[in-house]
Amino acid sequence: MMCTLLSNPVRVSALFVLLLSQSAFALDTDRAAPMDLTAEHWQGSMKSGSQVWTGNVRISQGSLKIQADKGTISYQDGQVGAALLEGSPAIISQAREGGGEVRAQARKIDYDLSASKVLLTGGVKIEENGNVTTGERFEYSLDSGAIAGDGGTGQVTMRLIPKLAKPK
Numbered sequence: 001m002m003c004t005l006l007s008n009p010v011r012v013s014a015l016f017v018l019l020l021s022q023s024a025f026a027l028d029t030d031r032a033a034p035m036d037l038t039a040e041h042w043q044g045s046m047k048s049g050s051q052v053w054t055g056n057v058r059i060s061q062g063s064l065k066i067q068a069d070k071g072t073i074s075y076q077d078g079q080v081g082a083a084l085l086e087g088s089p090a091i092i093s094q095a096r097e098g099g100g101e102v103r104a105q106a107r108k109i110d111y112d113l114s115a116s117k118v119l120l121t122g123g124v125k126i127e128e129n130g131n132v133t134t135g136e137r138f139e140y141s142l143d144s145g146a147i148a149g150d151g152g153t154g155q156v157t158m159r160l161i162p163k164l165a166k167p168k
Contacts, residue, residue: 027095030062039071049075063095076114085109089123100129116142124149130161
């Protein structure tokens, strides 16, 4: 079953290292902060244009925090073309401009710069300010901000927390 969320209250924020620079929701201070990457193993190749980080992968930049079992970055023409986070689950969290935090988790988080999209698959859970959306597959367009979810053999679920009316 496919469910498209046109005016989604839960937005996926920065999903990997260079996605930060393109995210309108990231804190300005995050973009200027140094980035720290740690893992048990790192392997890269100038010829193949890829880097692979494995074992307890941790990436942080300002409020952005990423945890994964494996992170793969692929380059095209000297620029990052794609990034793949894998874990059980891979987890990303970041403070949002205007307050609150967004947190996403999935077994795979695949960022494709050339297609300008992010694909989250396998036990996806997206949380923001108490709102929770779950499913098996979500695709997020970096250009339009549109997000579509699929429940796989189950359903897409969403729990929205109402804003409390301000006393007059």
